[in-house]
Amino acid sequence: MFFNRLGCLIFREGVHHFCNLHTDARLDNKKTSVHSGQIMANPNSTRVKLNASFWRHAGCVPFSEDVIPSSLFLKHRHFLVLDIETQRLVQEVGGWDHVDKLGVSVACAYDSKTDEFLAYRENELSQLVDLCEERLVVGYNIRGFDLPVLVPYGLDPKKLDVFDIMYDLEALTRQRFLKLEAVARGTLGTGKSADGLQAVEWWKSGQVQKIIDYCMQDVKVTRDVFQFGRQNGYVKIQRSAEADAKVTEVQVQWN
Numbered sequence: 001m002f003f004n005r006l007g008c009l010i011f012r013e014g015v016h017h018f019c020n021l022h023t024d025a026r027l028d029n030k031k032t033s034v035h036s037g038q039i040m041a042n043p044n045s046t047r048v049k050l051n052a053s054f055w056r057h058a059g060c061v062p063f064s065e066d067v068i069p070s071s072l073f074l075k076h077r078h079f080l081v082l083d084i085e086t087q088r089l090v091q092e093v094g095g096w097d098h099v100d101k102l103g104v105s106v107a108c109a110y111d112s113k114t115d116e117f118l119a120y121r122e123n124e125l126s127q128l129v130d131l132c133e134e135r136l137v138v139g140y141n142i143r144g145f146d147l148p149v150l151v152p153y154g155l156d157p158k159k160l161d162v163f164d165i166m167y168d169l170e171a172l173t174r175q176r177f178l179k180l181e182a183v184a185r186g187t188l189g190t191g192k193s194a195d196g197l198q199a200v201e202w203w204k205s206g207q208v209q210k211i212i213d214y215c216m217q218d219v220k221v222t223r224d225v226f227q228f229g230r231q232n233g234y235v236k237i238q239r240s241a242e243a244d245a246k247v248t249e250v251q252v253q254w255n
Helices: 052-056 068-073 095-101 124-132 141-154 163-173 178-190 194-203 209-230
Strands: 009-013 016-020 033-035 037-041 045-050 079-086 104-111 116-121 136-139 162-165 235-237 249-250
Touching: 009 209, 033 052, 037 116, 068 136, 079 124, 079 141, 079 194, 079 209, 095 141, 104 124, 104 141, 104 209, 116 124, 116 178, 116 209, 124 141, 136 141, 136 209, 141 162, 162 163, 163 178, 163 235, 163 249, 178 209, 178 235, 194 209
Parallel strands: 079 136, 136 162
Antiparallel strands: 009 016, 016 045, 033 037, 079 104, 104 116, 235 249
């Protein structure tokens, strides 16, 4: 256990880590004790549970990917499900190292606070960026795609709390490249209505409303998968559309 100059009190117990982020905290023996592997601290402070990734960087304050999902859900009452579509394909901008050049055609979101579905065109993205900073941002592969694409529009991922469903399921199943289609098919009995390649073609032909409809459907599917997992404690994965395809149930902790 140690207390460093930025106010982080860190306790390691096996593979579980707890971090007290009360930046003003002046903790003494009367206010702080260790009991059953947890830090008992000032009730006004925020206690979160950390992944091992926290120990792989030099920062005192954990990034959102360091925080175990249950901590994010305790911190945020409301969430924003996010999905974007792009103007160009990855191969048109020189590969995955240049996703910031893809350009956003349409971004859609579901705001749990207002129970509304929202659509943003490129000239409206500053509104979306502001909203992302006020919510827990939820999506499917948003860390690897959506958020980096939004960076040129003023998004700073370090300012966000993010829960990426794909990353969580890959960690739980040890399976890579799990598609939303497979999770939706197994969990909801439905899939996606199109794909990102088609959305780029619609952009090039000026069919923006088709992109909005497709992107909104992706948001709805992602929202429904997330809500199912929160309410039932599991989701299902079905990689193939065949009637006799294997269905895998995965226990989740999304609440």
